[in-house]
Amino acid sequence: MHREKISPDLVVQLFQLHWEESEREKAAAAAAAEGGDGVDGVDGDGDGGGGRAARKISIKDEAVLASAEVLRHFAAEIVHRAVEIAAQDGDDTVDGGHLERILPQLMLDFAT
Known part of the structure; x- marks a missing residue:
């Protein structure tokens, strides 16, 4: 019987997306605590990390x-x-x- 597999690349992408979303939420919470607007990326550069470059996670x-x-x-x-x-x-x-x-x-x- 042939078993389909989940692509390891897909799994890495899912982990990366979750990591990035978590970092965006942390940055938004920190901005809100400091009186910022908490909108995606505190600095408006679109990276969602408050000026930090998106970090690749290692799995x-x-x-x-x-x-x-x-x-x-x-x-x-x-x-x-x-x-x-x-x-x-x-x-x-x-x-x-x-x-x-x-x-x-x-x-x-x-x-x-």
Whole structure:
């Protein structure tokens, strides 16, 4: 059986995006605490870091591969549960309604 893989490059990009968003939020909170407007990037240069250049994060290869595998399992579980709900409804196509029904329990299961 062929198993699809999550691209390690995608995982690195996701980590990088999350890191940058976190840094923007910290900069906005600091600007708000200092009386600034807290808008994306305190200095308006668009880098979101209050004048600092965007920093590349370094992630070890084994962490990237492990994260990719966790994401693969998460996606497979979403598909499996949505297909089960569609089958219970007598549908042969999974739609957004099926996903909406499985997501609350899925989030609880993966949060613990």
